[in-house]
Amino acid sequence: MNKRILIIGGVAGGASCAARLRRLCEHCEIVIFEMGSYVSFANCGLPYFIGDVIVDEQKLLVATPELFEKRFNIRVCTDSEVLAIDRTNKSIEVCDLKTGRKRNESYDALVLSTGSEAVWPDIDGIDLPGIYVLRTIPDSRKIRGNLANMKSAVVLGAGFLGLELAENLKKRALKVTVLQSTDQVMPALDKEMARFVAQYLQKNDIDLQLNCQVNRFELNQDQTLTVHRQDGESIISDAVMVSVGVKPRTQLARQAGLAIGDLGGIRVDETMQTSDSHIWAVGDVVEVRNVITGEWQLLPLAGPANRQGRLAAAAILSNGDQQEIPSTYRGVQGTSVCGLFDLTIASTGVNEKTLQKINYENYEKVYLHPGNHVGYYPGAKPIHxxxxxxxxxxxxxxxxxLGESGVARRVDVISAFIQMGGSVYDLEEAELCYAPQFGATKDPVNLAGMIAANQLRGMHPLAKWEELLETHVQVTEDKDEAAQLLAFILDDPFTQAQLVDVRTEAEFLQKHIPNAINIPLDNLRDRLNELSREREIWVVCGVGQRAYNATRILQQNGFRVRNLSGGMQTYETYNGDSEQ
Incomplete structure (x- = not known):
C-alpha cells in the first residue's frame, strides 16, 4: 500500500520512526516536518559542546535532510511549523517559517514526535538577558558564544542536565553555583545515594545549595544578574542556566482533541497509537507505563524514544503488505546514566521513594560497596x-x-535481568566476565544477589538504617546533638538494640556510631559472653562483609541478630557525612 505518512518532529523518536518505515516499506511516501533547523541531533551532547569536549558542532548532527533524502528517500521539511491537525479530513496545516506561507498536507497516518520543552519557573525577571535554557543547538551556540563574557554562572536545577551543565561550565573555568529547590540532587536517586553525588560536587569546587528557593532575578548596571533567594540571601552572577525540568510539548495534540493523560503527556496504547486510530505518538511527548509498578509516567530519554519510533513504524504498516511484525511496547524501567567529572551515576527500575509512594509493602533493600575489580590489581575503585x-x-x-569505574556495566546487567523478570537468585548465579582488571570472581552484581538472597533465606536478617537514625532520631545539622540523641536511643532497653561494631580497634577509634561497642570479628567467638541474649544485636562493619560473617556466628550461637547493610559507608550517607 502506498501510504502517505507524515511525521511531526525529528530528533530521536521521529527520525527513528521514519527510517524504520522506509526499511519496512519502500513504496510509502514519508515526510518529516521539523520546526527547527536540525532534523536529528544529539541533545545529550549539548552540555559537552558548551564544555568544549565536543569542539565541532557538526558532530552533533546525527542525520541531515540530505542524508534522509539520498539514503532513505524521505523528504524533510525543516523550519516548518505545524499549526493544526484536521482529524476529520486527515490533514495538517504547515507554515514555512522562512517565507511565512501556509499549506495543507494530507496523511494516511500521522506520527507526533513533538518532544518536550523546558519548564520556565514563574520567577520575577526570568526573561532578563543573561538567563539561558539548553534544549537545542541554537541554545548551545548562544551560551557558548557568550562564555568569554562569563566568569560565573548559577545553574537552577540539579537534575541530570543541570549537573552536566555545571560540570562543563566548571571545565570552562567559571565559578559555578547550583541551586536546587529540594533537599537532594538527582531526583531519580534515593536521598542517601544522592548524598554521594553532592559530596562529589563539593569535592570538585561546585557550590551546591539545597532547599533553595529563588523568588526574583535582577539585572545590574554592569549587566550581571542578582539571584534573590526567599531566605533573603542573594548571589551575583554573570549568567543563569535554567534547568528545572521539561514538560511534554502537547499543544498540537490538545488542539486536535487527542486524549491527554493526568501527567500532561499524550495517552497512547501499547502500539503507540493515540485516541485517534490514524495518529501515533512517540518520545518525550507521551506517557508510558512503568513495567514494574504499572503506573503511567513521563520519561524524556532518547533510548525509549528510539524504540517507540521503531514500534510505531511497525504498527502503522502492520495491516499493509508487509509481513506481520511485533509492534507492542513493553513499557519503561527508567534505565539511565550520567557522568559527572570522574563519577558515573546509573540507575534502573524504581527507587525506594516510588515504592513508598505507591505503598508497595513487600520490598527490601541492601547496600554494598564492592570494588570495580579485585583489590590486588592496581587502580580498584569502589562502587556504591x-x-x-x-x-x-x-x-x-x-x-x-555510583562510582568512578565499572558502574554502567553493572547497572546494565541488572537492567537486563529486570527486563527478563529476574530475581536476586538469578543475580547470585549470573555468569559474568572475569579477569583481574575487569571484575572479581564474585562480581558486584553477584554480591548484590547473594546478600539479598541470603536475607530472603533467613541467613542475613537486616536492620534498617532509618530505624537507627530517622524513625527515632531526627538528624539535624548539629552533629553533637544528633549523636547525643542516638546514644540515648541505643541505651534505651525498650529498643532492644545492642550495637556491635566488628571492625578492628584502630578502625573503631577512627570513627564509629555513638554508643556502639567494639568486638573485632576475629575475637567475636571468644567474647560472646559480653553480649546480651535479651536484647537484639545490630552488627556493623566497614561495608557489610565482616558484619555478615558476624551475623552467621551469632545466629548459630542463639543470638537474635540483624546486620546494618552496607556498614559505615552507608551510615555516612544516611548521616549526611559520605566521602569519596
Missing part, C-alpha cells in the same frame, strides 16, 4: 550500590550505583 527487591519472590525492583 543499592538493590531493591520483592520479599515475596525475590524479583528485582530497582538498582542505583
Amino acid at each position: 550500590m543499592k538493590l531493591l527487591y520483592d520479599t515475596s519472590n525475590g524479583k528485582i525492583l530497582g538498582a542505583q550505583a
Whole structure:
C-alpha cells in the first residue's frame, strides 16, 4: 500500500520512526516536518559542546535532510511549523517559517514526535538577558558564544542536565553555583545515594545549595544578574542556566482533541497509537507505563524514544503488505546514566521513594560497596550500590550505583535481568566476565544477589538504617546533638538494640556510631559472653562483609541478630557525612 505518512518532529523518536518505515516499506511516501533547523541531533551532547569536549558542532548532527533524502528517500521539511491537525479530513496545516506561507498536507497516518520543552519557573525577571535554557543547538551556540563574557554562572536545577551543565561550565573555568529547590540532587536517586553525588560536587569546587528557593532575578548596571533567594540571601552572577525540568510539548495534540493523560503527556496504547486510530505518538511527548509498578509516567530519554519510533513504524504498516511484525511496547524501567567529572551515576527500575509512594509493602533493600575489580590489581575503585527487591519472590525492583569505574556495566546487567523478570537468585548465579582488571570472581552484581538472597533465606536478617537514625532520631545539622540523641536511643532497653561494631580497634577509634561497642570479628567467638541474649544485636562493619560473617556466628550461637547493610559507608550517607 502506498501510504502517505507524515511525521511531526525529528530528533530521536521521529527520525527513528521514519527510517524504520522506509526499511519496512519502500513504496510509502514519508515526510518529516521539523520546526527547527536540525532534523536529528544529539541533545545529550549539548552540555559537552558548551564544555568544549565536543569542539565541532557538526558532530552533533546525527542525520541531515540530505542524508534522509539520498539514503532513505524521505523528504524533510525543516523550519516548518505545524499549526493544526484536521482529524476529520486527515490533514495538517504547515507554515514555512522562512517565507511565512501556509499549506495543507494530507496523511494516511500521522506520527507526533513533538518532544518536550523546558519548564520556565514563574520567577520575577526570568526573561532578563543573561538567563539561558539548553534544549537545542541554537541554545548551545548562544551560551557558548557568550562564555568569554562569563566568569560565573548559577545553574537552577540539579537534575541530570543541570549537573552536566555545571560540570562543563566548571571545565570552562567559571565559578559555578547550583541551586536546587529540594533537599537532594538527582531526583531519580534515593536521598542517601544522592548524598554521594553532592559530596562529589563539593569535592570538585561546585557550590551546591539545597532547599533553595529563588523568588526574583535582577539585572545590574554592569549587566550581571542578582539571584534573590526567599531566605533573603542573594548571589551575583554573570549568567543563569535554567534547568528545572521539561514538560511534554502537547499543544498540537490538545488542539486536535487527542486524549491527554493526568501527567500532561499524550495517552497512547501499547502500539503507540493515540485516541485517534490514524495518529501515533512517540518520545518525550507521551506517557508510558512503568513495567514494574504499572503506573503511567513521563520519561524524556532518547533510548525509549528510539524504540517507540521503531514500534510505531511497525504498527502503522502492520495491516499493509508487509509481513506481520511485533509492534507492542513493553513499557519503561527508567534505565539511565550520567557522568559527572570522574563519577558515573546509573540507575534502573524504581527507587525506594516510588515504592513508598505507591505503598508497595513487600520490598527490601541492601547496600554494598564492592570494588570495580579485585583489590590486588592496581587502580580498584569502589562502587556504591543499592538493590531493591520483592520479599515475596525475590524479583528485582530497582538498582542505583555510583562510582568512578565499572558502574554502567553493572547497572546494565541488572537492567537486563529486570527486563527478563529476574530475581536476586538469578543475580547470585549470573555468569559474568572475569579477569583481574575487569571484575572479581564474585562480581558486584553477584554480591548484590547473594546478600539479598541470603536475607530472603533467613541467613542475613537486616536492620534498617532509618530505624537507627530517622524513625527515632531526627538528624539535624548539629552533629553533637544528633549523636547525643542516638546514644540515648541505643541505651534505651525498650529498643532492644545492642550495637556491635566488628571492625578492628584502630578502625573503631577512627570513627564509629555513638554508643556502639567494639568486638573485632576475629575475637567475636571468644567474647560472646559480653553480649546480651535479651536484647537484639545490630552488627556493623566497614561495608557489610565482616558484619555478615558476624551475623552467621551469632545466629548459630542463639543470638537474635540483624546486620546494618552496607556498614559505615552507608551510615555516612544516611548521616549526611559520605566521602569519596
